[in-house]
Amino acid sequence: MSLERVSEFAQSLPPRLREDVVAYARSVDNAAADIFREARVQFDQRLADQLTFLAGIKKLYAISSGTFWILDNSLYSLQKADTYEVRIGSMRISRGSKEYEQLRTLLADLDELLVVQGLYDLVQVSSYVETLRRLSDEH
Amino acid sequence: MNIDVVQQALRDFTRKHNATFQLVATRQSQLLELAAIVGVDLHYRSNGYRSTIKSPDGTETFIVKTSTRGHPARYSSIIFEKDGQSSEAHMNLLVRGARDEGIYCVDVGIVGGGVVPDRVSVKEKWVCAPNAALLSFAEVKRLVVYPMLLAQFIGIVHEIRPEFLNKPAPVGFSRYLNLPPTLIALGHFSGNSRVIVDAYPGRSVAVCVAEDFDVRLALHRKGSARSPLYWNETPRSAEELAAIGLSAEALNES
Numbered sequence: 001m002s003l004e005r006v007s008e009f010a011q012s013l014p015p016r017l018r019e020d021v022v023a024y025a026r027s028v029d030n031a032a033a034d035i036f037r038e039a040r041v042q043f044d045q046r047l048a049d050q051l052t053f054l055a056g057i058k059k060l061y062a063i064s065s066g067t068f069w070i071l072d073n074s075l076y077s078l079q080k081a082d083t084y085e086v087r088i089g090s091m092r093i094s095r096g097s098k099e100y101e102q103l104r105t106l107l108a109d110l111d112e113l114l115v116v117q118g119l120y121d122l123v124q125v126s127s128y129v130e131t132l133r134r135l136s137d138e139h
Numbered sequence: 140m141n142i143d144v145v146q147q148a149l150r151d152f153t154r155k156h157n158a159t160f161q162l163v164a165t166r167q168s169q170l171l172e173l174a175a176i177v178g179v180d181l182h183y184r185s186n187g188y189r190s191t192i193k194s195p196d197g198t199e200t201f202i203v204k205t206s207t208r209g210h211p212a213r214y215s216s217i218i219f220e221k222d223g224q225s226s227e228a229h230m231n232l233l234v235r236g237a238r239d240e241g242i243y244c245v246d247v248g249i250v251g252g253g254v255v256p257d258r259v260s261v262k263e264k265w266v267c268a269p270n271a272a273l274l275s276f277a278e279v280k281r282l283v284v285y286p287m288l289l290a291q292f293i294g295i296v297h298e299i300r301p302e303f304l305n306k307p308a309p310v311g312f313s314r315y316l317n318l319p320p321t322l323i324a325l326g327h328f329s330g331n332s333r334v335i336v337d338a339y340p341g342r343s344v345a346v347c348v349a350e351d352f353d354v355r356l357a358l359h360r361k362g363s364a365r366s367p368l369y370w371n372e373t374p375r376s377a378e379e380l381a382a383i384g385l386s387a388e389a390l391n392e393s
Contacts, residue, residue: 054140087203106159113152
């Protein structure tokens with residue numbers, strides 16, 4: 001059921017990103033029983049659904065965050081060599097360029113959404129065992 | 140967590156940022172390749188090499204080579220100099236295999252200085268860099284490090300720089316010198332892949348595997364890593380990651 005919900009919010013994404021998000025959520029869904037066992041939490045379908053849903057969000061966050069920081073760190077390093085702009089095909093990108101700001105805003109808006117929904121800290125947790133324990137405590 | 144409310148918020152979010160997600164989907168791999176050559180540059184710079192970006196017509200824009208096609212002189216490269224010796228890093232460089240006439244394209248190719256022509260010649264068509272001129276290379280993957288990825292990478296080394304799979308390993312390559320053949324990955328070690336990499340030195344496999352590369356790049360920016368392709372002698376700590384405001388886990392999964 002949660003996989004359908006992940007697919008639903010990912011519907012507007014370009015096909016490749018949508019597949020990344022859904023496939024990742026599916027892999028966590030498939031591993032749910034093991035995660036419950038390792039976390040020593042009694043299996044509960046509602047919790048499992050939340051875990052799968054959260055996995056989809058984490059992947060979306062990883063895509064948004066990773067792309068921006070990879071670019072920002074690359075531009076920062078190139079600046080040390082007095083190079084302030086990068087051309088990729090027809091796109092020219094630099095700090096402050098339209099595309100840079102788009103990626104920065106994307107991440108900032110997602111951060112804000114997660115904070116408002118009370119999910120920011122949960123999305124930062126690296127281990128699914130720990131994520132499940134936290135979900136279980138809130139349950 | 141109210142899944143209904145969160146789902147609606149995410150639906151609105153992905154719709155609102157549709158154009159940006161299109162940008163991400165289109166450019167993600169190219170940005171990663173850019174980050175790879177930046178990582179190689181930082182490796183050399185952090186080891187005392189003087190590095191200069193060379194771009195066509197002396198422009199101050201770094202021109203990314205995004206595919207196998209095109210003469211390398213039409214794109215930016217990076218020159219490394221130290222102790223009177225020079226080498227160059229090129230993106231998507233075509234190189235001759237070590238064993239036959241096969242031609243391979245490496246994400247970042249490091250060759251001796253002057254090997255790649257810096258002008259397009261109408262008389263002589265550029266085909267590829269000769270194998271003997273290839274010092275090293277880096278391959279970058281938007282994946283976790285898993286055993287079959289390692290096997291694929293070692294296969295590439297076997298075809299184009301097999302010397303790094305034999306004893307004695309070529310001299311002049313290490314975390315402090317020239318970069319040995321390197322696999323750069325955004326993800327962490329999955330399954331038993333770390334066990335495989337840990338066994339490489341004992342098997343005379345002299346390569347570098349730089350997992351969690353996005354995290355390494357961020358750490359380097361904060362001054363906490365020498366070369367972003369090698370962890371510092373002391374392992375990174377949770378505090379170190381927290382200090383740079385990074386969600387290492389989230390980045391790793393992209």
